[in-house]
Amino acid sequence: xxxxxxxxxxxxxxxxxxxxxxxxxxxxxxxxxxxxxxxxxxxxxxxxxxxxxxxxxxxxxxxxxxxxxxxxxxxxxxxxxxxxxxxxxxxxxxxxxxxxxxxxxxxxxxxxxxxxxxxxxxxxxxxxxxxxxxxxxxxxxxxxxxxxxxxxxxxxxxxxxxxxxxxxxxxxxxxxxxxxxxx
Numbered sequence: 001x002x003x004x005x006x007x008x009x010x011x012x013x014x015x016x017x018x019x020x021x022x023x024x025x026x027x028x029x030x031x032x033x034x035x036x037x038x039x040x041x042x043x044x045x046x047x048x049x050x051x052x053x054x055x056x057x058x059x060x061x062x063x064x065x066x067x068x069x070x071x072x073x074x075x076x077x078x079x080x081x082x083x084x085x086x087x088x089x090x091x092x093x094x095x096x097x098x099x100x101x102x103x104x105x106x107x108x109x110x111x112x113x114x115x116x117x118x119x120x121x122x123x124x125x126x127x128x129x130x131x132x133x134x135x136x137x138x139x140x141x142x143x144x145x146x147x148x149x150x151x152x153x154x155x156x157x158x159x160x161x162x163x164x165x166x167x168x169x170x171x172x173x174x175x176x177x178x179x180x181x182x183x
Contacts, residue, residue, distance in 0.1 A: 019051030026062035029086030059094030
C-alpha cells in the first residue's frame with residue numbers, strides 16, 4: 001500500500017466517539033438510577049477526560065459509582081437491570097477506547113463480534129439479575145446460597161487441578177524442539 005492509497009472500510013466511526021459514547025452511557029444510566037447530580041457530573045467528566053488521559057479509567061470508575069449508587073439505595077429489579085447493562089457497556093466501551101486511538105476509524109463490521117458477545121453476556125447477566133430477586137428475603141439460609149458456595153468451591157478445586165496438570169505437563173520432557181530449548 002502506498003501513501004496516496006485509501007483503505008475502504010465501509011461504514012466506520014471515529015475513535016474519539018468511544019469516550020463520548022461511554023460518557024453518554026454513564027450519564028444516562030446515572031440519571032435512570034437516580035444518582036445525585038454531583039455523581040452524574042463526576043461520571044461524565046471522568047469518561048470525557050479518559051478519552052485524552054486513558055490512565056484515568058473513567059468508564060470503570062463510572063461503573064463503580066453506579067454499583068455503589070445501586071447498593072446504597074433501593075435495588076429494584078429495573079434499576080438493577082439498568083446497572084447490569086451500563087456496567088457491562090462501560091467496560092466494553094472503555095476496553096475499546098483503550099485499544100483504539102482517538103484519531104483512528106473503526107469499521108462497524110469489525111465491532112460485530114464484540115456486539116454479539118455483549119448481547120450473549122447481557123442475556124446471561126440479566127437472567128442472573130432477575131433470578132436474584134426470586135431468592136427468599138430474611139435470615140433464612142436458602143438452598144441457592146449453599147449451592148452457590150458449592151459451585152464456587154468446585155470451580156476453585158477444578159482450577160487448582162488444571163493448574164497442577166499444566167505445571168506437570170509444562171515440566172515434562174519433550175521430544176519436540178522449542179524456541180527456548182537447547183541449540
